[in-house]
Amino acid sequence: MTPSNATNPPLGIIGDVAEPDEDVEGASSLRRTARAIDNNERLFNFVRRLRTHLPGDKDFGDPLSTARFGHLAVANEQWTELTEARPGVVREIGRGALQVWQSVLEARGADHGDVQLTIVFTDLVNFSTWALQAGDDDTLQLLREVAVAIEPPVKQRGGQVVKRLGDGMMAVFTRPQNAFDAVVEANQNLSSIKVAGYRPRIRAGMHTGTPRKLGGDYLGVDVNIAARVAQKATGGEILASQTTVALLDQSTVAARRKRTFAFMKSVKGVPDELEVFALSAK
Numbered sequence: 621m622t623p624s625n626a627t628n629p630p631l632g633i634i635g636d637v638a639e640p641d642e643d644v645e646g647a648s649s650l651r652r653t654a655r656a657i658d659n660n661e662r663l664f665n666f667v668r669r670l671r672t673h674l675p676g677d678k679d680f681g682d683p684l685s686t687a688r689f690g691h692l693a694v695a696n697e698q699w700t701e702l703t704e705a706r707p708g709v710v711r712e713i714g715r716g717a718l719q720v721w722q723s724v725l726e727a728r729g730a731d732h733g734d735v736q737l738t739i740v741f742t743d744l745v746n747f748s749t750w751a752l753q754a755g756d757d758d759t760l761q762l763l764r765e766v767a768v769a770i771e772p773p774v775k776q777r778g779g780q781v782v783k784r785l786g787d788g789m790m791a792v793f794t795r796p797q798n799a800f801d802a803v804v805e806a807n808q809n810l811s812s813i814k815v816a817g818y819r820p821r822i823r824a825g826m827h828t829g830t831p832r833k834l835g836g837d838y839l840g841v842d843v844n845i846a847a848r849v850a851q852k853a854t855g856g857e858i859l860a861s862q863t864t865v866a867l868l869d870q871s872t873v874a875a876r877r878k879r880t881f882a883f884m885k886s887v888k889g890v891p892d893e894l895e896v897f898a899l900s901a902k
Contacts, residue, residue: 658708667712674720733832738799738864739843740779741850742770742806742824743788750818751787762815763787769809770822773802782838790847792838796828796860796867803858804901825850826860826899828867849896862895874900 657663744766751759766787774781774791777798782790793799803824810820827849829842845861853859860868865875875897 658710660709664709664712667709667716671712671716671719674716733830733838733840735794735833736828736830737792737794737838737842738796738826738828738867739831739838739846740791740793740799740803740824740826741785741788741847742791742803742822743785743850745821745823745855747787747818747820750816754816754818758816762813762818762820765813765815766810766820769813770806773805773809777802782836790838790843792831796826796864797869797872799826799864800858800860800868800873800899807856821856822858823850823853823855824858825853826858826864828861828864845894849894852896858899859896860899862897865897865899868899872902874902876900 754762767784770789771781774793777793778795779791779793779798779802782792791799791802793802803822803826807822810822813820825846825848827842827846829840829845831838831842832840849859849861859878860875865873868875876899878896878898
């Protein structure tokens, strides 16, 4: 039993154990050092330049990256959250590692499936701006009417709505012509819809390839290309890659060359350049 008049040992040292204050101060110092390294602009720029020489998509993690969907995108989102959602050396190093892993998967064909499909992405033009002013009730009403207008043409032509993306959707078709016809009919159906002054119009992107099926979803390079093509479409426009255009019935579709995208180099399954065409019914 400890004598009542015994004094407590000082907090500085108990045997060989450092005092708690020193542990806290040391951890704080390490955090400051780590943050200083993470915020070092010269080091950050060096790592960014280094990524341009790594295999895979040098823009990995950016909005127009061809690795924007799938399990790698999930990993990137988690890594971004862990690094406090701000640019920094640590985040760039992590993205560089994911970029290299992406190139390994694609070189092995791990992001490709066996069945040729036409992938379609759509969304509504200027929807977000309108929705901010319209309010929840009108927004929900519009989305219900839009779903009724665009999903039946997809299903009637053998397409599958893979997922709904807010005001848009991703669908897959076994025949490119059916994909095009479905989008054309959907746009026609939308012409009769008007909610709170807003008349919805679809912009769409199409690409044909062999996406990898995972559960009820699809992922891989071809999905990413279709999404990127859709992002470049303007109001009411249907854009398609040359891969899709070559498989369409030329007697029913007018294809006008729109632009050429530059993609990453030396990655299996990804073209160095991709010609994109604006489509309309004849």
